[in-house]
């Protein structure tokens with residue numbers, strides 16, 4: 125069975141575009157303005173990061189010329205990539221103009237959104253395994269204990285992502301998909317937020333759960349959710365999955 129790695133737009137059913145934690149529809153323009161302003165902000169921040177790399181490299185060239193020359197190609201490449209890629213992504217969204225020419229009925233969109241299927245992202249899993257192996261190696265390497273602060277910090281991150289993987293696996297092992305509605309956002313820290321969403325498993329009581337910040341969403345929007353059919357209180361919004369790619373299962 126083939127799965128397409130795409131999630132339909134909640135307005136017109138055309139595949140959504142996902143980029144940098146954002147999503148929008150290039151067909152009907154759903155969420156395009158939010159995505160555009162965030163991509164613009166991102167490209168400005170990344171230009172600042174590129175400037176810092178250039179300044180750092182210039183400083184290195186002045187103080188330790190030998191090291192500076194050694195790192196020159198890397199710094200140049202990094203600064204160019206960091207500055208150019210986000211800017212091009214912003215430009216390419218700005219250039220596309222939405223044309224709603226493909227408008228299936230809301231029922232078709234809803235039925236597509238309810239036929240989602242998770243697929244393990246092997247690359248993310250490999251990255252976690254690689255990080256674990258590297259970290260164990262660093263930790264066991266001889267040397268003073270102070271040198272291990274870095275590997276302990278990395279271990280905390282590995283444990284965090286390992287727990288995310290276990291939770292996602294539990295949902296993916298016996299998943300069912302449904303549409304949830306975002307009811308509110310809770311503030312977390314100064315700029316962070318947590319999405320509170322509601323969904324109703326068939327023949328079950330309505331559930332309320334917490335997601336991540338769901339940057340591309342606002343209150344009242346629907347978000348596709350996968351939940352554990354065996355314990356329907358365990359769920360995750362589709363954009364929150366890290367180790368699984370969620371695609372639409374074609375009808376038989």
Ligand SMILES: [Zn+2]
Nearest residue numbers: 133136149152
């Ligand atoms: Zn659309």
